[in-house]
Amino acid sequence: MYEDEISINIPHKDIDAIDHLNNDHMIAFNTIMAVVEGRESALFFIDGPRGTGKTYLYRTLLEKLRRMSHIVLATTSSGIAANLLSSGRTAHSRFKIPLNVDASSMCSISKQSALARLIQDSTAIIWDEVPMTHRHVFKALDRTFRDIMDVELPFGGKIMIFCGDFRQVLPVIPKGTRSELIQASIVKATFWVQTKILRLRQNRRSINDHQFAEFLLRVGDGSEQVINEEIRRLPECMVVPWESDQSINQIIDEVFPNLGDHVDDARYMVDRALITLINDDVDVLNEKIINMFSGEEITLYSFDSVEDDMRNLYQPEFLYSITAGGLPPHKLTFKVGASIMLLRNIDPKLGLCNGTRLLCRGSYQNLIDPEILTGQFAGTRVFLPRIPLKSAENAGLPFQLTRKQFPVKLSFSLTINKSQGMVETEALGDVFPYFHVVEA
Known part of the structure; x- marks a missing residue:
């Protein structure tokens, strides 16, 4: 487990990825790299609608940090998204997070285990698709990292790079109300106030259809005009x-x-x-x-x-x-x-x-x-x-x-x-x- 993270082969297509970052990417990239080089503790959330190149940015960060001999653990909230990242794993698999968590849960990681040593030696953790994960999961990981690192800072002082889009799928609460969905979100976690938000706005995937992309953003932001309560009219071309x-x-x-x-x-x-x-x-x-x-x-x-x-x-x-x-x-x-x-x-x-x-x-x-x-x-x-x-x-x-x-x-x-x-x-x-x- 430990050796696998040290000897990761960097995909050839990621080696020159930094040369193709846009302005928003470069701001986020340089902000995170400054914290790494300063050996500081920090929490980031990379926010961007689908198509703004979030995955491209993660892969560039992974390539740069791993070439500098840093250990970076790449995780996601879903297995399908884990396929996009080199040595990507689901967070539940990587950190042994219980399937059924509550406010007092902890991860099943012994302080004497190889996984604990890997976490201690890691520089940063990237976690994609976090808006769909219940805040109790992050609390369990925060509590576990503090115990492993013996440091009373969020996530034991590790650099945490959370990523996702709140316009997409939120935590699933069976028969839950809107209030319960909001309370389950990461934005209600105690560490959220210490999280620096880095926004990506340049949508590369909507180059050929700006009108449709803008419509989706208005719906996601809640600014699209409603007909009755929360019913929104679709453009005629989609109906x-x-x-x-x-x-x-x-x-x-x-x-x-x-x-x-x-x-x-x-x-x-x-x-x-x-x-x-x-x-x-x-x-x-x-x-x-x-x-x-x-x-x-x-x-x-x-x-x-x-x-x-x-x-x-x-x-x-x-x-x-x-x-x-x-x-x-x-x-x-x-x-x-x-x-x-x-x-x-x-x-x-x-x-x-x-x-x-x-x-x-x-x-x-x-x-x-x-x-x-x-x-x-x-x-x-x-x-x-x-x-x-x-x-x-x-x-x-x-x-x-x-x-x-x-x-x-x-x-x-x-x-x-x-x-x-x-x-x-x-x-x-x-x-x-x-x-x-x-x-x-």
């Missing part, structure tokens, strides 16, 4: 008039034109997806699109069980009907050449993260043969077996369901939350997906 199923078919045809001619076309599949609000709508859209897809249908069934169900209270038919969040369906239907998505962090170092989009190249009795579509491992063929997956504690079930199934589902359509971080991942190849919101 498909509602005419029952015909409207859904029309938007599918717009996003997936000539679908039958693009079986096994990785570039076609990675360029597009339908984004909607809830999983039920995602399932309806995925089923509709896979039925339009050519090829032989493949159906794979799960094996479901309930722990400690000695009296067999729950019949298999009932368990099969459950579609808890984060679990694949009992009846998994897809076709060769279809777009699928991984639902678990299988091997982040090889690009197999929760949210990784794949293209099904083949299926066998006990294996799926997909190709990775996104990130630095795009084009890699892998094999996925059936694995046991357990329902989350907050799934609303009176028991814990164990489902043995291939950890994938169709990904022609995604929820807004699941799409978080995917645009940056796919933008590595200068490809920007066409996302459409469908309201059923």
